[in-house]
Amino acid sequence: MTSAGRFAPSPSGELHVGNLRTAMLAWLFARSTGRDFLLRVEDLDRARAGAEEVQLRDLEAVGVTWDGAVVRQTDRAGLYDDVIQRLTDAGLTYECFCTRREIQEAPSAPHAPQGAYPGTCRNLSTAELEIRRASRPAAIRLRSETHEWTVADELHGPYTGIVDDFVLRRNDGVTAYNLAVVVDDAEQGVDQVVRGDDLLSSTPRQAYLASLLGLPVPEYAHVPLVLNHDGARLAKRDGAVTLGDLAAVGLSAGEVRDMILESLGLPAGPLDDALDTFDPAGLPRRPWVWNGHQQTTLRKGA
Structure with a gap:
């Protein structure tokens, strides 16, 4: 079975810049190590009508592509x-x-x-x-x-x-x-899990369960979150944080992608180009603080 990384959003609404940043990082980790990249929709609990389609569109808009068909947990x-x-x-x-x-x-x-x-x-x-x-x-x-x-x-x-x-x-x-996440990762051949560091505390439970079931434990990389100016995890209520919201204030998907890449110390441009300089050891270890009004104003004035 081919080794793979993955991104696994819940279709509860539009992805915000924090979700997109994690997706881009998961893609960079996988592609830079020669892995396939899979997309799994974690829809067991929360699913909003139309959210999956918008999420897939936004991922493609920032350059995140995937191999094979999208997998949904409700089918498993x-x-x-x-x-x-x-x-x-x-x-x-x-x-x-x-x-x-x-x-x-x-x-x-x-x-x-x-x-x-x-x-x-x-x-x-x-x-x-x-x-x-x-x-x-x-x-x-x-x-x-x-x-x-x-x-x-x-x-x-x-x-x-x-x-x-x-x-x-x-x-x-x-x-x-x-x-579900343990079963899905093992069944899909996912041996690299890149996700937000808010999920680090649950990872020992998952690794222990995998060991009980005789399943391989993936390589993990828990990346810093994007926070609002109050230091809380970024959310839709923080204003212009989705591609749709940001488009309404004049920012294209490519400009949002470039802002995210710059926050990671990577050059702006197509996501494929970032592979040339991507190095996990050089990634920021602190959260990225998103001040939507200030950052969008700076970008539009650039």
Whole structure:
């Protein structure tokens, strides 16, 4: 199977400059290492009508191209169900009936890392299970055999994080992200994962699950986010942050691409040309602060 990198947006709305920057970085990482580049739509949870089409159009507009057909998670439910059944048959899952509030209010288990699921439903008796099942549907959790796991990240180095009894399938029947992403990456031959560093803390859970399933663990590179002037993660409410918004104030997709490349210390121009100078070791390690009004004004005056 060919090795590959990927970009995997959720079709919940238009991509903003932070999403586009991460997509461009994922593309540069993959292409500079001779990998294919895949596009996967993570539509299990949130999908807005028409959002996928706009996202694909905007990615192409900044030079992000992909190999093969676009894959959608909603077409892959059978893969996820098979893996959960495999884990269940091995005694590595259990039903959980806790609400979010109950988890927040429960005392932590002895020696459990802070923020970990406290194991409330881990050892319910048959009678207790029957009572709980009558009151609400169950989520399916992994019966983890460790409290932490270490991954190697190209930009962050070794990173050790919590591995608790995390959810594999929610109580509404939707497959959880931490399972779907592991199954998808392995099935698609993705051996390089480049994404925002807000997802670094969940990566040990995914790597641990991959190891339980005997699947290869990808190479990881968690890249800095784009923040607003208040230091919060960039969002649509921050004004002109999508290609559509920026076009309305006079910026073309090519100009937005060039702004993103310059923020990475790369020369402006077609994305293919940036491959000649792309070096992960030289990437900025701090977030890019987006001041939309100032940056668009400077660009238009350039």
